[in-house]
Amino acid sequence: MYLKFYGLREAPFAPTPDPKFLFQSTRHREALAQLVYGVRERKGFIVLTGEIGTGKTTLLRTLLERLDGQTPVAYVHNSALEIEGLLEYILHDFGVKSTARSQAQRLVELNEFLIEQHRQGRSPVLVIDEAQNLAIPTLEAVRLLSNFETTHEKLMQILLVGQPELRDKLNAPELRQLKQRVGLRCHIAPLSPEEARLYIRHRLRVAGAADAGLFTDGAIQTIAEYSQGTPRVINIVCDHCLLTGYADSTRRIDADIAGEAIEYLEDGERREWKRSRHVRLVPSRTAVWAARSGVAVLVVLVALMLVFAANALGWLGGVIR
Numbered sequence: 465m466y467l468k469f470y471g472l473r474e475a476p477f478a479p480t481p482d483p484k485f486l487f488q489s490t491r492h493r494e495a496l497a498q499l500v501y502g503v504r505e506r507k508g509f510i511v512l513t514g515e516i517g518t519g520k521t522t523l524l525r526t527l528l529e530r531l532d533g534q535t536p537v538a539y540v541h542n543s544a545l546e547i548e549g550l551l552e553y554i555l556h557d558f559g560v561k562s563t564a565r566s567q568a569q570r571l572v573e574l575n576e577f578l579i580e581q582h583r584q585g586r587s588p589v590l591v592i593d594e595a596q597n598l599a600i601p602t603l604e605a606v607r608l609l610s611n612f613e614t615t616h617e618k619l620m621q622i623l624l625v626g627q628p629e630l631r632d633k634l635n636a637p638e639l640r641q642l643k644q645r646v647g648l649r650c651h652i653a654p655l656s657p658e659e660a661r662l663y664i665r666h667r668l669r670v671a672g673a674a675d676a677g678l679f680t681d682g683a684i685q686t687i688a689e690y691s692q693g694t695p696r697v698i699n700i701v702c703d704h705c706l707l708t709g710y711a712d713s714t715r716r717i718d719a720d721i722a723g724e725a726i727e728y729l730e731d732g733e734r735r736e737w738k739r740s741r742h743v744r745l746v747p748s749r750t751a752v753w754a755a756r757s758g759v760a761v762l763v764v765l766v767a768l769m770l771v772f773a774a775n776a777l778g779w780l781g782g783v784i785r
Contacts, residue, residue, distance in 0.1 A: 465707065465710065466706045466707055466709070466710035469710050470673065470678065470706060470709075470710070470715075471672070471673060471674050471675075472668075472671045472672050472673055473671060473672030474671050474672065475671065475703070476667040476668050476670065476671030476673065476702070476706075477667060477698075477699040477700070477702040477703040477706075478699070478703075479696070479699060479700070481519075481521040481522040481524075481525050482522070482525075483522060483525045483526040483529050484670060485522070485666075485667055485670050486519070486522050486523065486526050487519075487659075487662070487663045487666045487667070487695070489655060489659045489662075489663070491651075491652055491653055492519060492523060492652060494650075495512065495523060495650040495651070495652055496523055496526060496527065498510075498648050498650050499512065499523070499524075499527045499623070499648075499650060500527060500530055501648075502621070502647060502648040503527070503531065503587070503589055503621045503623075506587055506617045506618050506621060507618075507621070507647030507648055508610050508618045508621065508622065508645060508647050509607075509610060509622050509624065509642070509645045509646045509647055510621065510622070510623045510624070510646070510647060510648045510649075510650070511623075511624045511625075511630065511631070511634070511646050511648070511649045511650070512524070512623060512624070512625045512626075512650045512651075512652070513625075513626055513627065513628050513630050513631055513649075513650070513651045513652070514627070514628075514651060514652030514653070515627060515628065515652075515653075515654060515694065516627060516694070516696070517694045517695060517696025517697060518652045518653070518654060518694060518695060518696075519652060519695050519696075520593075520625055520652060521593070523652070524591060524593075524623070524625060528589075528591075531589065532586075534586060535586055535587065535588065535589060536558050536559070536581060536586060536588040536589070537557075537588070537589045537590075537591065538553075538554045538557035538558050538588070538589070538590045538591070539557060539591045539593070540553055540554065540557070540590070540591065540592045540593065541593050541594070543592060543593065543594040543595055543596075543597040543598050543626075544597060545602075546599070546602055547567065547601070547602050547605040547606075548567050548570070550592075550602065550605075550606070551567060551570040551571065551574065552570065554574065554590060555570060555573060555574060555577070558574075558577060558588060560573055560574070560577050574609075574612070575612055578612050578619040578620055579619065581619070582614065582619050587617075587618070587619070587620070587621055588619070588620050588621070589620070589621045589622075589623065590609070590620055590621070590622045590623065591623045591625060592606065592622070592623065592624055592625065593625045593626070594625070594626055594627075595624040595625055595626040595630050596626035596627050596629040596630040596633060597626075598633075600633070600636060600638050600639060603633070603634075603639055603642060604638065604639065604641075604642065606622065606624075606642075607639075607641060607642040607645060609622065610622060610645055628651075631649075631651075634646070653693075654692055654693030654694050655688075655693035655694075655695065655698075656693060657684070657685060657688040657689075657693075659693070660684060660687065660688040660691070660693055660698060661681070661684045661688075663695060663698065664679055664684060664687070664698065664702060665677070665679075667699075667702075678715075678716060678717060679702070679705070679716075679717045679722075680716060680717065680718045680719065682718055682719035682722075683705065683717045683718050683719050683721065683722040684722075685719070686719045686722040686723055686726070687701050687702065687705070687722050687726075690726050700729065701722070701725055701726060701729065704725035704726075704728055704729055705717045705721055705722055705725040707725075708721050708724055708725050708728070709721055
């Protein structure tokens with residue numbers, strides 16, 4: 465809706481994890497480098513953690529784009545599955561036409577697939593998102609998948625991705641063997657206010673904005689404080705800012721517009737709509753009494769002025785005579 469008004473080719477703050485919009489803060493750049501290294505060097509287990517909305521999925525999409533196009537990838541989004549459902553999902557995502565009737569048969573099929581891929585020089589990648597939701601027995605079963613290996617290297621790279629609770633879960637005594645097998649750990653923290661400014665301008669540039677300073681520093685400060693540096697929240701607020709600015713025919717987003725967009729997100733209505741609810745068609749009793757009091761005071765003042773004027777004129781008349 466607002467793209468043409470602001471000279472944009474596409475929406476700069478869309479909620480989808482598009483790798484071309486990846487903003488590589490110091491932490492994101494380091495995490496991406498570790499992920500690429502871990503997969504290419506076949507480190508086995510890799511753990512990526514970060515708060516909700518900090519860009520983990522976008523980082524993963526970027527990683528998968530940088531892999532060899534021939535690398536098989538299984539991406540598990542549903543972490544509520546138990547191990548049998550998980551194995552079925554993994555085989556399907558790897559493109560294996562399974563005929564297995566039991567968990568053991570599925571493991572055999574997966575092992576055969578991995579061996580065949582190894583013969584062809586490929587190292588399949590398994591990504592399990594929202595892994596903090598996996599039950600401890602399921603995580604222990606996932607650990608056993610890392611037993612598919614040769615004497616020199618792992619046959620499959622496993623990425624466990626989740627919120628910080630995943631780190632706490634991996635510290636459970638029951639998972640100490642899994643914890644010992646983690647080859648790399650990466651954590652993504654929220655953006656600092658300066659990174660938030662660079663993040664917003666980066667996305668505007670990628671979207672084709674001629675003016676990367678479309679958001680004033682005051683607006684960015686307001687957005688950074690509200691979002692606490694979470695990219696997903698920044699995207700939502702910025703999108704509402706552009707929509708509000710477009711509705712008001714405002715070319716630059718300032719702190720007032722940012723504040724109004726945040727209020728709209730919190731309450732679902734704009735400031736003027738709130739104010740309009742308090743406008744009365746008939747004055748309130750308090751307002752009527754206040755008006756009457758004001759009129760009374762005004763009448764008294766006028767009367768005093770007239771008395772003063774009359775006395776003054778009388779005095780002048782006496783002087784003239």
